Amino acid sequence: MTPLFGKVALVGIGLIGSSIAINLRERGLASEIAIATRREGTLARARELGLGTSYHSDPIEAVKDADLVILCVPVGACGAVAQAIAPALKPGAVVTDVGSVKGSVVADMAPHLPAHVHFVPGHPIAGTEQSGPDAGFLELFENRWTILTPVEGTQAQATERLRALWEAMGAMVEVMSAEHHDLVLAIVSHVPHLIAYNIVGTAADLETVTQSEVIKFSASGFRDFTRIAASDPTMWRDIFLTNREAVLEMLARFSEDLASLQRAIRWGDGDALFELFTRTRSIRRSIVEAGQDTAEANFGRLPPRKDPWNEAGD
């Protein structure tokens, strides 16, 4: 494939950054891949993995002459990075990011960016609970949606070039406003993560049930929540701090609905429970039909390995 961009600079090389780097390299989508990250050890690891064509601890060095700059840092860091790299950005460059919140990223980055670059914020809806440059893989964006939220006045051509890049990495692309993005993500991602973190915390703090019991008997539902609650703490702290309004709004609705379920349980209203439990089943079916999850039982999880501790006890 002809490279879609000449030089691409990746600032930050965690799960998303390294997956993009692998895609650029394997699919030949860029002629140069400059990688920047502050942490010495992470940069060395990226170099060992051969993720780029050049490696920089200063992002200013990486973005020089870049046709496309992708910020792959936690959303809370985007403003400072934009400020740092602004003077070095090449006229006509496309600048984007991969943050899970868009309103605050626009507010933090836009004031720093020169008028001669094209700013097209983006968010690939893809990830795993793992982080760091070793976590990346080629198929991460395959059949997943990437949302682009160009600000008013962005040239359509810049958005389309970025769309082409994401589609070349296997993603499907949708364009919407930053405000709407943040509302959608609050319900499909941010609040689910918050309640997963919360229940795992609640379970850890009980006096009546021991932590070892929680771990042993986790297979009955809880373990799914622990996977989500194992996501990167810095990234998720920033998400909740920056998408505060939408998260609090969705959380209020969740709590309202939960209070009503609690009441149904207290008063033995089996019909209300049954009605909800039937309705939620059909949403699962739609998600599987839309190709966004596997239909296999338990996500097609392999049977767990034999417990060594138990074997020792046999």
Next chain:
Amino acid sequence: MTPLFGKVALVGIGLIGSSIAINLRERGLASEIAIATRREGTLARARELGLGTSYHSDPIEAVKDADLVILCVPVGACGAVAQAIAPALKPGAVVTDVGSVKGSVVADMAPHLPAHVHFVPGHPIAGTEQSGPDAGFLELFENRWTILTPVEGTQAQATERLRALWEAMGAMVEVMSAEHHDLVLAIVSHVPHLIAYNIVGTAADLETVTQSEVIKFSASGFRDFTRIAASDPTMWRDIFLTNREAVLEMLARFSEDLASLQRAIRWGDGDALFELFTRTRSIRRSIVEAGQDTAEANFGRLPPRKDPWNEAGD
């Protein structure tokens, strides 16, 4: 293997019942397997699948001369079944169940059972979101815990025979009181299911985010919850109605903790969020180390199949 029991009667042949039947048959753990279920179609399907050696629409027929009777019906139905089969139970028979709540099952069944049988309630902590006789498989109990909650005065020998059967099916066995079981399950299973059902319901009811957006962008966390929220509605209605006290207690703690998280978000207390998110990560690690879940990213889920709707639009 020498059969551990002569004739085994299974009353109810859903996911758990059929998985037990397959284990008894494949591992030669019983000389006869009598299957009873009220529904005509389910019974016919069990026969087609060759799950038993005899098939009955009346449980009284099935339990006659049985050395072991296993109730595999929703917990709300256990009392009525116990009452129905009581007169036909063979002296010395072991009677057990597989229900997810133990206190109410003991309260509902014990008064009906004759003094000449051994009642050892049980609960295999294993399952998938699928139900019915086609959902069963041999490995379901492999490396999973089964909890037995013998009532006071139960002969230890009866409990040990049942333990041997579960271990022969690949399970690990723990004995505890019915009350403690219900508390443990409320936090590792019942409340997680309730909040999964709840968030899926909340998402479905929004006006600002469409159902199609929820489905498309579900990969960011929400889809995991929909799997849990696709579990059998009747079974789960019964669980919440019968384990009411423990569920309400755990739910109160969950809501308290959530309110405190909500406050941290509102006031921008990033340290509190970061502290919790770091702590929850280590619990995930313990669960993987205990062999209760896979360490693979995204549960080792296969990449989703290509979306046919999107292909048509390309």
